Amino acid sequence: xxxxxxxxxVGAAGVRLERRxxxxxxxxxxxxxAREMIRWWQDRSRAVVSLLxxxxxxxxxxxxxxxxxxxxxxxxxxxxxxxxxxxxxSTMFTAMFSAASLVWDRxxxxxxxxxxxxxxxxxILIGKAxxxxxxxxxxxxxxxVLAGTVGVPYDPLLFVSLVVELFLLSFVVTAVGLVVAxxxxxxxxxxxxxxxxxxxxxxxxxxxxxxxxxxxxxHVLTRVNPLTYAVDPMRxxxxxxxxxxxxxxxxxxxxxxxxxWTVPIPLELLLVLAMGLALLAVAIIEFRRAE
Amino acid sequence: xxxxxxxxxxxxxxxVARAASPDRxxxxxxxxLAKRYGDIQAVxxxxxxxxxxxxFGFLGPNGAGKTTTINMLCTLATxxxxxxxxxxxxxxxxxxxVRRSIGLVFQDTTLDTYLSxxxxxxxxxxxxxxxxxxxxxxxxxxxxxxxxxxxKDSKVLEYSGGMMRRLEIARGLLHFPRVLFLDExxxxxxxxxxSHIWTYIEDLKQxxxxxxxxxxxxxxxxxxxxxxxxxxxGAIVALxxxxxxxxxxxxxxxxxxxxxxEAAIGALRSRFGLEAGIHEGEVTFSVESGxxxxxxxxxxxxxxxxxxxxxxxxxxxxxxxxxxxxxxxAEAVNPLRAMAKLWxxxx
Numbered sequence: 001x002x003x004x005x006x007x008x009x010v011g012a013a014g015v016r017l018e019r020r021x022x023x024x025x026x027x028x029x030x031x032x033x034a035r036e037m038i039r040w041w042q043d044r045s046r047a048v049v050s051l052l053x054x055x056x057x058x059x060x061x062x063x064x065x066x067x068x069x070x071x072x073x074x075x076x077x078x079x080x081x082x083x084x085x086x087x088x089x090s091t092m093f094t095a096m097f098s099a100a101s102l103v104w105d106r107x108x109x110x111x112x113x114x115x116x117x118x119x120x121x122x123x124i125l126i127g128k129a130x131x132x133x134x135x136x137x138x139x140x141x142x143x144x145v146l147a148g149t150v151g152v153p154y155d156p157l158l159f160v161s162l163v164v165e166l167f168l169l170s171f172v173v174t175a176v177g178l179v180v181a182x183x184x185x186x187x188x189x190x191x192x193x194x195x196x197x198x199x200x201x202x203x204x205x206x207x208x209x210x211x212x213x214x215x216x217x218x219h220v221l222t223r224v225n226p227l228t229y230a231v232d233p234m235r236x237x238x239x240x241x242x243x244x245x246x247x248x249x250x251x252x253x254x255x256x257x258x259x260x261w262t263v264p265i266p267l268e269l270l271l272v273l274a275m276g277l278a279l280l281a282v283a284i285i286e287f288r289r290a291e
Numbered sequence: 292x293x294x295x296x297x298x299x300x301x302x303x304x305x306x307v308a309r310a311a312s313p314d315r316x317x318x319x320x321x322x323x324l325a326k327r328y329g330d331i332q333a334v335x336x337x338x339x340x341x342x343x344x345x346x347f348g349f350l351g352p353n354g355a356g357k358t359t360t361i362n363m364l365c366t367l368a369t370x371x372x373x374x375x376x377x378x379x380x381x382x383x384x385x386x387x388x389v390r391r392s393i394g395l396v397f398q399d400t401t402l403d404t405y406l407s408x409x410x411x412x413x414x415x416x417x418x419x420x421x422x423x424x425x426x427x428x429x430x431x432x433x434x435x436x437x438x439x440x441x442x443k444d445s446k447v448l449e450y451s452g453g454m455m456r457r458l459e460i461a462r463g464l465l466h467f468p469r470v471l472f473l474d475e476x477x478x479x480x481x482x483x484x485x486s487h488i489w490t491y492i493e494d495l496k497q498x499x500x501x502x503x504x505x506x507x508x509x510x511x512x513x514x515x516x517x518x519x520x521x522x523x524x525g526a527i528v529a530l531x532x533x534x535x536x537x538x539x540x541x542x543x544x545x546x547x548x549x550x551x552x553e554a555a556i557g558a559l560r561s562r563f564g565l566e567a568g569i570h571e572g573e574v575t576f577s578v579e580s581g582x583x584x585x586x587x588x589x590x591x592x593x594x595x596x597x598x599x600x601x602x603x604x605x606x607x608x609x610x611x612x613x614x615x616x617x618x619x620x621a622e623a624v625n626p627l628r629a630m631a632k633l634w635x636x637x638x
Contacts, residue, residue: 017419017422017466028420030417031413035403035410109397110402113403113418117415118388118391
């Protein structure tokens, strides 16, 4: 019998299981990730429905609001402005849903199967976070197809950078969701609590309206909101591919500033990644503590 | 190792001697193990050993501390006192090694019902680090043992309760464990399915070198065990083979229906010197050679009797003689513990 003789735990038939090595941990995280993907693939109807909401926002709310804000947009359609915001918004909601799977797993008992396995909680949560972030990125990618209908050019380079940014956004939101999931036992309370977090984070991220000109106390909140640094690069990427006057650019895509310094895009993305990792670490610590 | 329940060696002395024989390899050793949840002493210091190849049962009413004990042995709960080793590993200090050496089947299902049986097994194999080279063969074997090989591609959602339990047993065996823990393996199943599950468990004992530790509150299921520990209020009150335990009672159980139970109990005490109690609505007492006692009972009791039942000692009687009540009484008077258990189960 082929045996990977790395450990001492000899089973009934003399087969050795892998000891707790890095390879084994990666194997564990990978299968948790794979399960998220399989579950998503099996539930495509939900994925299709989740696309309807952003389309509604983009074409119904976007069109309706554009009549209100058309004065002084310098020829830019409100739908063009809101396009990266809507993609970001739908990604946030899907990401929160991905994290909810952890609460489902607990309610339906499957979490126990994972927690009693000889694999670290960190591996399980890393698998969950990357799986959830990947699943949440997919609807955003589908929405990119609609770019042309709202005046955003089809440019492969733009799309690649948007997908990377969407993934980072998904990752940070999934991590927030996992932190909440570590403390909730029921899906209803998870939904209620995440709404409380998600809505202000969404409103103060710049996804739906420019963050310039907000009162000081709100301004501070926008700067500590991880989503601000995920949405801004997306908008800047889109606007860099539009032919607009500088005044319009300044008004609709001013970039995130600390004082008078505009935070460069790579630093913004790094910040998002760092906050995502920090939140994931909090979630892991929570899960370690819970017996 | 298989024990025969009615072979020539089946004398009570023989059982005790074999159980205590020093050359048998203990797979589980427990010393003074205790667990306290706030004010509730769930397990109050238990000692026992389980030997290789044995089927060892924990018998007791709901809330007696069975699941808490299993959880400590499986590293899911930390003991507040005492120690235990499973497959040679300490359950507190060598958690990972213990986890690799055991298979677990919980009371509540822990399957992903949206995945196929095969996918559930593959997930488990990856988490436990089963070598890829042996996985296909092993999956085939464990699914064969529980008779689910031809249903491996079905989603678990389409399974019946009995099939789910069988799949969980197969999954518990997948990573070549040395001990299989079954917490109430047949709870929530209909009687026919229950006996089916036992056929599979006995079959797997023939095909795998494995030790089984199980809990149950069904008396008839405890009979399947090589040895049982009777647990009540967190303590072991008796531990032996089912036969030896029943033989230790030595008396038959007599249950009578009368119009006036209190009067009958008084008469039994004054005329026969027998201590009787009311269990499950009948006046119940133990007496040697119960069938020969019945004519005397009718002649000398001096009270009307509506019905009489005489039964050989069962594990229920064993439980009663050690705890003073039947297992069903114990469950009826213990709602607080049952609630505490429910509460813990939710977390």
